[in-house]
Amino acid sequence: MHSDMEKEQLYQQRLTRYTKAMRLAKPDRVPIRPFVAEFTAKYAGYTCQEVAHDYRKAFEAACRCAADFDWDAVVANMVYVWTGLTEAIGLRYYGIPGLHIPANVGFQYREPSEEQAFMRPDEYDLLTDDPTGYLFNVWLPRVSADVTAPGQPTAFRSNLSFLKGGMAMMNYFHAFGPQVERLRKECGTVSAIAGILKAPFDILADKLRGYLGLITDLFERPKKVRRACEALMPHLLHTALSGADPQKQVPIGLWMHRGCVPFINRQQFADLYWPTLKPIIEEIHKHGLQTLFYAEGKWAAHLDAFLELPEASIVFHVDQDDVFEVHKKIGHKFCISGGIPNYLLAFEKPAAVRQFCKRLIKEVAKDGRYIADAGAIMQNDISIDNLKEMTASIREYGVY
Amino acid sequence: MQEKTEIRKPGVCIPWEEKRRELGPIQGDEQVFQTVWEEVDGLAHLYIWQLLLSF
Numbered sequence: 001m002h003s004d005m006e007k008e009q010l011y012q013q014r015l016t017r018y019t020k021a022m023r024l025a026k027p028d029r030v031p032i033r034p035f036v037a038e039f040t041a042k043y044a045g046y047t048c049q050e051v052a053h054d055y056r057k058a059f060e061a062a063c064r065c066a067a068d069f070d071w072d073a074v075v076a077n078m079v080y081v082w083t084g085l086t087e088a089i090g091l092r093y094y095g096i097p098g099l100h101i102p103a104n105v106g107f108q109y110r111e112p113s114e115e116q117a118f119m120r121p122d123e124y125d126l127l128t129d130d131p132t133g134y135l136f137n138v139w140l141p142r143v144s145a146d147v148t149a150p151g152q153p154t155a156f157r158s159n160l161s162f163l164k165g166g167m168a169m170m171n172y173f174h175a176f177g178p179q180v181e182r183l184r185k186e187c188g189t190v191s192a193i194a195g196i197l198k199a200p201f202d203i204l205a206d207k208l209r210g211y212l213g214l215i216t217d218l219f220e221r222p223k224k225v226r227r228a229c230e231a232l233m234p235h236l237l238h239t240a241l242s243g244a245d246p247q248k249q250v251p252i253g254l255w256m257h258r259g260c261v262p263f264i265n266r267q268q269f270a271d272l273y274w275p276t277l278k279p280i281i282e283e284i285h286k287h288g289l290q291t292l293f294y295a296e297g298k299w300a301a302h303l304d305a306f307l308e309l310p311e312a313s314i315v316f317h318v319d320q321d322d323v324f325e326v327h328k329k330i331g332h333k334f335c336i337s338g339g340i341p342n343y344l345l346a347f348e349k350p351a352a353v354r355q356f357c358k359r360l361i362k363e364v365a366k367d368g369r370y371i372a373d374a375g376a377i378m379q380n381d382i383s384i385d386n387l388k389e390m391t392a393s394i395r396e397y398g399v400y
Numbered sequence: 401m402q403e404k405t406e407i408r409k410p411g412v413c414i415p416w417e418e419k420r421r422e423l424g425p426i427q428g429d430e431q432v433f434q435t436v437w438e439e440v441d442g443l444a445h446l447y448i449w450q451l452l453l454s455f
Binding site: 080081082085086089091130131132133135136139140165166169170196197198203207234235236237238239242 | 407408409410411412413443445446447448449450451452453454455
């Protein structure tokens with residue numbers, strides 16, 4: 001049992017370790033920063049329904065893992081979508097554990113068919129001319145079962161969607177401050193990220209046109225897609241900065257979804273995805289902040305583009321790419337995180353986990369600039385024994 | 401009805417300039433009204449963009 005003072009010392013050690021690695025210095029040892037989502041529920045004895053629908057239980061589960069594992073940093077709640085909030089607003093696109101899907105399955109995003117996309121193909125000008133107005137007046141009435149569109153008769157449920165949604169969101173966001181403090185004081189653990197960003201292209205694909213609709217648009221109306229991405233850029237930058245760490249120690253999370261080969265081709269990446277994301281990252285860098293590229297899927301085709309960014313402006317998280325190859329390509333310029341395959345942690349034996357981590361430390365982490373984590377967020381299929389083995393082997397081999 | 405207001409900048413839903421025209425003469429300190437209006441208005445921008453990004 002650590003005293004309060006020891007916890008604070010532990011916190012400062014971990015913060016130094018974590019931030020040094022991100023800024024290309026060599027810390028005392030390899031930091032461990034696992035993005036544990038529904039794994040926390042499994043470990044703490046909750047269902048996926050409980051941690052998705054009652055964020056207090058998600059917070060508790062995150063703290064219990066942080067206290068029991070020797071981790072340097074965690075996300076304050078990686079089961080980020082509080083489905084109590086999404087239900088209060090009436091959002092249609094979630095599959096909620098215990099309601100639409102079994103109680104012990106992680107929440108799902110349900111993308112509508114191309115014909116039922118939340119944004120129609122002829123609405124690009126509306127979005128581009130006034131993104132915020134479009135979201136309130138057109139998008140929200142479509143994605144919410146309760147919100148009525150301007151011009152339609154208002155309704156009690158519509159009014160309540162805004163009232164309950166606004167108050168619940170404030171309630172949730174305000175709960176993060178005490179949660180971050182609790183992680184620090186009770187566990188000596190650093191809160192790993194602050195603020196959220198997505199590429200304009202990904203926002204169009206995820207929440208507006210859908211992936212299939214957007215792919216059609218890339219061929220039928222590419223200029224309108226580009227103009228829409230440009231119109232989204234300042235709002236996405238503003239939102240990212242408004243949630244960023246005021247101390248400028250931990251990065252803003254960039255969640256990268258469908259902007260890579262083969263979802264789009266190299267030319268579309270070069271003409272559209274990257275030119276409407278890169279300036280946002282550069283602007284964030286000018287504010288003294290880093291961005292964590294949480295590169296879901298495979299992004300090896302685009303590593304040359306990322307090298308255009310200023311040194312240490314990003315931390316590059318490896319999901320399904322070969323972490324050894326990514327390190328050779330961009331490891332001199334950016335800190336690398338992740339790369340430990342989820343299938344290894346879910347289905348293989350602890351000895352295989354140890355063997356992989358040993359090689360990872362030897363080849364990728366030898367000069368610093370590496371943060372240990374799985375490739376993707378860890379759900380409840382991850383083996384507790386394997387995650388313990390990952391932690392132990394990184395600690396054993398990862399001392400500089 | 402699609403409300404058409406002045407171009408909505410990041411962080412803004414109803415610009416202060418638009419609200420100011422509705423208020424008429426101000427007897428006290430206009431800056432106080434503007435600052436608080438913009439702070440609270442910014443929460444509405446945060447609401448819709450966080451819905452889009454996070455939820």
